[in-house]
Amino acid sequence: MVVTNIVQAVTMGLRQELARDKNVVVMGEDVGLNGGVFRATDGLQKEFGADRVVDTPLAELSIVGCAIGMAVNGLRPVAEIQFSGFMYSTFDQLLSHAGRIRMRSRGRFTCPIVVRTPYGGGIRALELHCESGEAIFAHTPGLKMVVPSNPYDTKGLLAAAIRDPDPVIFYEPMRIYRAIKQDIPEKDYIVPLGKANVIQEGDDLTLISWGAMVKTCQEAVEKLNNKYSVELVDLRTINPYDAEAIADSVKKTGRCVIVHEAIRTGGFAAELIASINEKVLLSLEAPVIRITAPDVPFPLAKLENYFLPDATRILKGIERVMSY
Amino acid sequence: MPYEFKFPDVGEGIHEGEIVKWLVREGDNVKADQPLGEIETDKAIVEMPSPKSGKILKLHVAAGGIIHVGETMVTILEDHETESDAKKHMEAKAEEKKNVPYTGSVVGFVEEAKGVSPIYGAKTQSAQAVSGGNLGAVQATPAVRNLAKQLNVDLSIVKGTGQNGMITMSDVQKAAGAAKKEEAAGIKITRKYDFFGYVDRVHLHGVKKAVAAKMAESIFTAAQLTNMHEADVTELAALKEKEKLKFEKDGIKLTFMPYIVKAVALCLRDHQYLNASLEGEEIVLKKYYNIGVAVDSEDGLFVPVVKGAQEKDIKMIAKDIEKLANDVKTRKVNMMDLKGGSFTVSNLGSVGVGFFTPIINYPESAILGVGRVVEKPVARGGKIEIRKIVPLSLTYDHRIVDGAQAARFMASLMERLQLCEFEGK
Numbered sequence: 001m002v003v004t005n006i007v008q009a010v011t012m013g014l015r016q017e018l019a020r021d022k023n024v025v026v027m028g029e030d031v032g033l034n035g036g037v038f039r040a041t042d043g044l045q046k047e048f049g050a051d052r053v054v055d056t057p058l059a060e061l062s063i064v065g066c067a068i069g070m071a072v073n074g075l076r077p078v079a080e081i082q083f084s085g086f087m088y089s090t091f092d093q094l095l096s097h098a099g100r101i102r103m104r105s106r107g108r109f110t111c112p113i114v115v116r117t118p119y120g121g122g123i124r125a126l127e128l129h130c131e132s133g134e135a136i137f138a139h140t141p142g143l144k145m146v147v148p149s150n151p152y153d154t155k156g157l158l159a160a161a162i163r164d165p166d167p168v169i170f171y172e173p174m175r176i177y178r179a180i181k182q183d184i185p186e187k188d189y190i191v192p193l194g195k196a197n198v199i200q201e202g203d204d205l206t207l208i209s210w211g212a213m214v215k216t217c218q219e220a221v222e223k224l225n226n227k228y229s230v231e232l233v234d235l236r237t238i239n240p241y242d243a244e245a246i247a248d249s250v251k252k253t254g255r256c257v258i259v260h261e262a263i264r265t266g267g268f269a270a271e272l273i274a275s276i277n278e279k280v281l282l283s284l285e286a287p288v289i290r291i292t293a294p295d296v297p298f299p300l301a302k303l304e305n306y307f308l309p310d311a312t313r314i315l316k317g318i319e320r321v322m323s324y
Numbered sequence: 325m326p327y328e329f330k331f332p333d334v335g336e337g338i339h340e341g342e343i344v345k346w347l348v349r350e351g352d353n354v355k356a357d358q359p360l361g362e363i364e365t366d367k368a369i370v371e372m373p374s375p376k377s378g379k380i381l382k383l384h385v386a387a388g389g390i391i392h393v394g395e396t397m398v399t400i401l402e403d404h405e406t407e408s409d410a411k412k413h414m415e416a417k418a419e420e421k422k423n424v425p426y427t428g429s430v431v432g433f434v435e436e437a438k439g440v441s442p443i444y445g446a447k448t449q450s451a452q453a454v455s456g457g458n459l460g461a462v463q464a465t466p467a468v469r470n471l472a473k474q475l476n477v478d479l480s481i482v483k484g485t486g487q488n489g490m491i492t493m494s495d496v497q498k499a500a501g502a503a504k505k506e507e508a509a510g511i512k513i514t515r516k517y518d519f520f521g522y523v524d525r526v527h528l529h530g531v532k533k534a535v536a537a538k539m540a541e542s543i544f545t546a547a548q549l550t551n552m553h554e555a556d557v558t559e560l561a562a563l564k565e566k567e568k569l570k571f572e573k574d575g576i577k578l579t580f581m582p583y584i585v586k587a588v589a590l591c592l593r594d595h596q597y598l599n600a601s602l603e604g605e606e607i608v609l610k611k612y613y614n615i616g617v618a619v620d621s622e623d624g625l626f627v628p629v630v631k632g633a634q635e636k637d638i639k640m641i642a643k644d645i646e647k648l649a650n651d652v653k654t655r656k657v658n659m660m661d662l663k664g665g666s667f668t669v670s671n672l673g674s675v676g677v678g679f680f681t682p683i684i685n686y687p688e689s690a691i692l693g694v695g696r697v698v699e700k701p702v703a704r705g706g707k708i709e710i711r712k713i714v715p716l717s718l719t720y721d722h723r724i725v726d727g728a729q730a731a732r733f734m735a736s737l738m739e740r741l742q743l744c745e746f747e748g749k
Binding site: 003005037038123124125126129149150152153174175176177178179180181182183184197198199200201202203204214221224226227228229230231232234251252253254255281282283284285301322 | 431432433434437439440443444445448449452453454461465466469490
């Protein structure tokens with residue numbers, strides 16, 4: 001066991017997979033010699049060599065394009081895009097190719113790539129360095145979408161993503177990269193994709209979130225001071241999401257609040273609410289509400305605390321639903 | 325609080341200076357006006373005297389560094405201050421610095437963990453449920469839940485009869501009905517206010533309840549309309565005045581009512597349809613002329629009946645009315661005196677009403693409303709005379725009585741009142 005934060009868990013996971021499977025290749029801007037903008041690949045090039053941990057040109061579309069070609073030819077590339085805002089230039093490769101290779105080749109080829117990228121705001125960074133685009137990838141058939149919220153899940157989900165035969169977008173919660181430490185196993189373990197995690201069981205209300213917002217939800221629950229019995233569900237995988245776990249929880253509590261830091265319209269909460277309506281409408285005691293960012297581009301640092309959901313807003317939402 | 329010595333605006337367009345060298349170190353004690361160091365601006369090299377006596381807590385810029393106007397150069401703990409002041413100040417400053425939004429780096433600020441968290445998903449139960457738990461187990465549509473809320477029905481104890489045990493609208497309605505019965509047996513909760521303000525609630529019971537039901541039955545059953553007439557009772561008033569004294573000896577207070585009741589009874593003999601009721605396909609024409617007289621009381625409205633009014637003389641009718649009214653007011657009225665009416669007279673004249681639209685005492689076919697007798701100028705034979713006029717309002721059931729029939733009845737009634745004819749044909 002070793003005390004680890006999220007970014008260290010990424011490094012551990014990469015190291016474990018590089019050692020386990022010689023086909024695994026880590027690639028991206030400054031991932032080799034430099035060790036990565038957030039130090040996620042620190043020391044890996046020294047350990048596994050420049051052929052396994054590859055510095056690439058500053059060209060996101062090409063990074064993903066190369067990774068796809070390598071994957072189709074048998075390698076397991078793990079590409080890093082420095083910030084999720086830079087993913088936009090990779091869309092042609094991801095949406096037009098990575099997500100379609102299995103279908104296009106009628107199952108003869110798959111595309112086992114992982115694209116790692118830090119996402120989200122709350123660190124007073126610049127424009128395009130704070131994006132939360134999980135719903136965009138969830139809306140793309142053929143791509144899997146994973147967002148861990150803690151060190152243990154980060155290592156387990158990353159291992160599962162690298163071993164998965166299909167392309168996986170791996171969103172790393174940059175804001176809490178170093179804000180949570182856990183004593184996690186050094187040995188090989190996997191957290192399966194597509195399974196939500198009930199962090200805390202409760203009977204009054206289901207609180208669903210993922211990534212960095214899980215920590216914010218925990219703060220809100222703590223501030224509730226046992227006023228209500230809240231079941232906190234960490235979705236962990238956005239696509240394919242664990243509809244069963246959500247239905248089971250909401251069926252039990254009858255009330256639900258969903259929190260995400262992505263903007264509201266077309267956010268992933270909308271999909272979850274649709275699923276809840278389809279599966280457990282008859283159990284609902286109140287409308288399912290979402291606590292989200294407003295429908296505007298991510299603001300400059302001074303305004304980000306108004307943009308991002310915080311514990312106060314989550315508590316307000318919980319009260320609204322509980323008093324319906 | 326320790327003194328923050330900021331690089332002053334010395335004018336002459338000087339915005340910054342270079343610290344050439346420090347003449348003191350952190351921790352040194354200094355006296356006011358003692359030189360702290362040398363600063364070179366683009367004008368000159370100057371010595372910088374200390375503004376305070378005390379201990380140097382911090383030199384903010386290293387020798388060779390550039391300082392701008394308004395930036396803190398030196399923090400001085402003044403002589404009268406303690407070490408704890410110094411500590412507090414430095415901590416506050418450190419915190420302030422942390423809170424300044426800084427956007428100089430693409431990596432931003434990433435928070436550091438304060439402790440080690442447990443692995444998530446180690447199943448921990450949160451607080452005690454306030455909802456009683458497992459509320460979602462109730463299967464009901466939002467519309468049904470809304471109905472349950474309105475009817476104050478607890479869905480967790482309702483047995484669903486719908487598909488897969490789903491609670492339906494009618495399940496909730498039935499449960500609400502059952503709850504109402506329980507309420508009657510147990511404590512009744514009344515709300516002292518509604519959406520708009522405070523209210524009092526009076527339980528509808530006894531005579532008021534019976535009257536309410538009867539009125540609703542009447543208005544929803546009979547096709548009612550009202551004809552209005554003014555009857556000239558100048559002569560009748562004179563007659564009444566004359567007979568009043570006579571009656572007083574026998575202890576009877578004479579009003580217009582006995583005359584009107586008698587006249588009505590006599591007229592009804594020729595206008596059978598106003599002394600009738602509708603029973604299914606048949607109109608029942610009554611051969612008895614029992615005239616109900618509406619009497620107001622604290623308990624509500626009563627209509628005791630003067631039986632066989634056509635046979636009785638004025639004195640007898642006056643006596644009957646007085647006794648019945650008295651019985652009602654003292655709550656001693658005989659049940660039989662309240663039954664068997666065939667026509668009703670309601671007098672609101674005593675409380676100042678003129679015309680009104682009385683509601684038929686169902687199943688009777690008509691009711692006469694008597695207003696207040698007033699003196700009015702009336703044109704008679706080309707002259708204006710002051711006459712005593714009583715406003716009469718006849719409501720009748722148009723299913724049984726036609727307008728013309730009603731008008732003819734009223735014409736005969738007014739004629740009797742005008743001519744003071746109170747004897748049988």
